[in-house]
Amino acid sequence: MPLYADIPRVAIQVSRDVVVASIQGDLDDDILARFREDLLRCIHETGSRGVILDASGLETLDSDEFAALRRIITMSTIMGAESVLVGLRPGVVSALIEAGANVDGLRFAINLDAAFALLQPAPESEVGTDTNADRDDNLPLESGQTPGDER
Numbered sequence: 558m559p560l561y562a563d564i565p566r567v568a569i570q571v572s573r574d575v576v577v578a579s580i581q582g583d584l585d586d587d588i589l590a591r592f593r594e595d596l597l598r599c600i601h602e603t604g605s606r607g608v609i610l611d612a613s614g615l616e617t618l619d620s621d622e623f624a625a626l627r628r629i630i631t632m633s634t635i636m637g638a639e640s641v642l643v644g645l646r647p648g649v650v651s652a653l654i655e656a657g658a659n660v661d662g663l664r665f666a667i668n669l670d671a672a673f674a675l676l677q678p679a680p681e682s683e684v685g686t687d688t689n690a691d692r693d694d695n696l697p698l699e700s701g702q703t704p705g706d707e708r
Contacts, residue, residue, distance in 0.1 A: 564587045564588055564591045566591060567591075567592040567596075568581065569595055569599050571599065571605055574605055574607065575605055575606070575609055576596065576599050576603065576608045576638065577608075577611060577669070578609070579611040579613075580610065580612050583616070584622045586625075596608070597632055597633070597636060600636045600637075606639065607638055607640070607676035608639070609641050609672045609676070610640060610641070611669065612645050613643070614644075615645075615646070616649075617648075617652070618645070618649045619652075619656075620656045620657075620658050624658075626642070630663065640663075641664045641666050642663060642664070642665050643668060643669060643671070645665070
């Protein structure tokens with residue numbers, strides 16, 4: 558019998574080179590352990606460059622569960638996949654901040670569309686098109702001169 562046979566799974570799918578994991582039930586240590594293994598395996602097998610953790614189904618999230626999700630996000634980052642946590646309910650956000658949860662370095666989005674936008678690479682037409690790239694912005698402007706004027 559497999560190790561996690563009786564433990565519910567977090568739904569995981571791949572869309573646009575991003576793993577989307579939808580957490581729809583209460584978390585416990587066993588569910589988090591299975592989720593970690595399933596997610597890391599999916600990143601490895603698909604080579605996905607991003608992970609969206611959709612927590613919109615969570616009614617509550619205590620500091621220990623949040624710390625476990627943070628560790629999973631760190632593991633995903635080590636595997637080369639940027640992560641965005643999306644869909645946290647206002648009450649969950651408030652409780653985490655009141656509990657002093659460390660959110661430094663994490664990326665959040667209000668919904669899936671915003672999360673995908675954060676993970677999309679810049680279009681090639683925008684890369685390297687800064688017309689003022691050669692200008693030293695630390696130099697003072699002369700009277701009547703505007704940014705971008707030739708000296």
